[in-house]
Amino acid sequence: MRILLVGAGGVGNAIAKIAARRDFFEAMIVSDYDLARAESTVAWIEERHGPQNGRFVAARIDASNPDDVASVARENNATHVMNAVEPKFVPTIFAGALAADANYLDMAMSLSEPHPVNPHEETNIKLGDDQFAQAADWERAGRLAVVGIGVEPGLSDVFARYAVDHLFSEVDELGTRDGANLVVRDEAGNEIFAPSFSIWTTIEECLNPPVVWEKDRGWYTTAPFSEPEVFHFPDGIGPVECVNVEHEEVLLMPRWLDAKRVTFKYGLGAEFIGILKTLHQLHLDSTLPIRVRSADGPVMVAPRDVVAAALPDPATIGPQMTGKTCAGVWVTGKGKDGNPREVYLYHVADNEWTMAEYESQCVVWQTAMNPVIALELLARGSWSGVGVLGPEAFDAKPFLDLMARTVAEGGYGQAWGLEERL
Known part of the structure; x- marks a missing residue:
């Protein structure tokens, strides 16, 4: 290979x-x-x-x-x-x-x-x-x-396939749930806004209409950040409010797996959601180039690219980051014995470990x-x-x-x- x-x-x-x-x-x-x-x-x-x-x-x-x-x-x-x-x-x-x-x-x-x-x-x-x-x-x-x-999509889909094959006889919902307790601080120790993944991609998936799949309805959309719920994440992360976000799992899982409903919810936090809404209101989420005056004359630039360039590179913030990130799938339905069952299959990455072993922050690792x-x-x-x-x-x-x-x-x-x- x-x-x-x-x-x-x-x-x-x-x-x-x-x-x-x-x-x-x-x-x-x-x-x-x-x-x-x-x-x-x-x-x-x-x-x-x-x-x-x-x-x-x-x-x-x-x-x-x-x-x-x-x-x-x-x-x-x-x-x-x-x-x-x-x-x-x-x-x-x-x-x-x-x-x-x-x-x-x-x-x-x-x-x-x-x-x-x-x-x-x-x-x-x-x-x-x-x-x-x-x-x-x-x-x-x-x-x-x-x-x-x-990881999402990817490992989450692998977990879903495992649950369908080995844990359940009937699945009500395959719900990808992503949450973290990550904090990024500046040199003075103050907490700062620094997304742990590409802001270009985050804007795309968070401001687009989220997709939900239901067996009797097929794919349909809702408003961004809809259906908030508090989900309890393991390994010390704890409760995190998660909301509907557009993501590939909802478009992938129903093609191969039998479930009544497929969802994706992401733990963004109130501050992050507020920033994303502001970017949208100011049209800074747009990928269409606009004319901007510069010292060298007018240039064409996409507002979203400017936002991405202005924020710290996610690849470089590892030394300033602490905490863990969790990716997984929450599955409900009937177990192999026919009784009701509800499980969460997950993987947790600790930023301290990924930085020590690979010099890569935990979300990208x-x-x-x-x-x-x-x-x-x-x-x-x-x-x-x-x-x-x-x-x-x-x-x-x-x-x-x-x-x-x-x-x-x-x-x-x-x-x-x-x-x-x-």
Whole structure:
């Protein structure tokens, strides 16, 4: 397996660092529009693990150009293209991978477009629609695209598949619930606003109409931040108010798993929700370029890109961050014995540990771990297929076993939890 990693930002950097401890692949080409950033990732690996003898190399890539993606993939004989950049680049990387006759993985799917008339009631173009529309092309080519294989979506979908297969005879709801107690402070110790993940992506998923799926109704939308609930997260995180947010799980799980209802709720907090609403009111969430005066004359710039540039890079805030993040799926229904059952399957990442081990903050590290596990399962033949498939299309047990097995036993040493809630 030869992996072209597109993007050496926070998550891409963590993917390379995690992969450096594994032996299932021949080479990883760490690529970025900023070659220096890709080179920095490779240098960190060589400093920590010694000379790589070509196993990790850096390359420049233009993720917005499918021809360039295909060219870099061909030049390096890539068998798999791992997309680790913002979802606005999904269409071009997706096309470039197929043109290069390579397999493909991503952690966020092609973007949605709200309904032009009833955005808070009806769907229009849904997350991933563009990719699933091309499934036949991937099948004809005999190639596999695994979409949404980060932590959420990704590990959450694996948990859902495990619950359906092994824990429940009938599922009422598959509810992804994400919460944390993370705090970021400045040098003086004051708590500051610094999102732990790409603000560009966070704006996209939080301000778009959330999607809900019900067996009798199909996919429909609600207003942003709707249906607030207090969810109790394990491992000391505690109660966090969660709200409906647009997310890929709701678009993925119903394609393969039998449930009456599928939801996604995110623990944002009142301050974060207020900031997002303000950005929307000021049109600073827009991706459409506007004319801005500068010392060198008028320039065209997208307001959302300005917001992203003005905030701290999520990849750099790890040393200022404390706390834990939790990703998981809350499942209700009937257990295998026919009695009511309610469980929460989850994984917790502690920022202190991820910084000490990888110099990666916990949110990006937790996201990065899962595509590496998936790549290893594909390399070893535990997962296989053709077409465009989500994580729940594969057997969950090999994934969770490899994830939880100790490092000494050849695993990733990442225990996951199953908490009975009834």
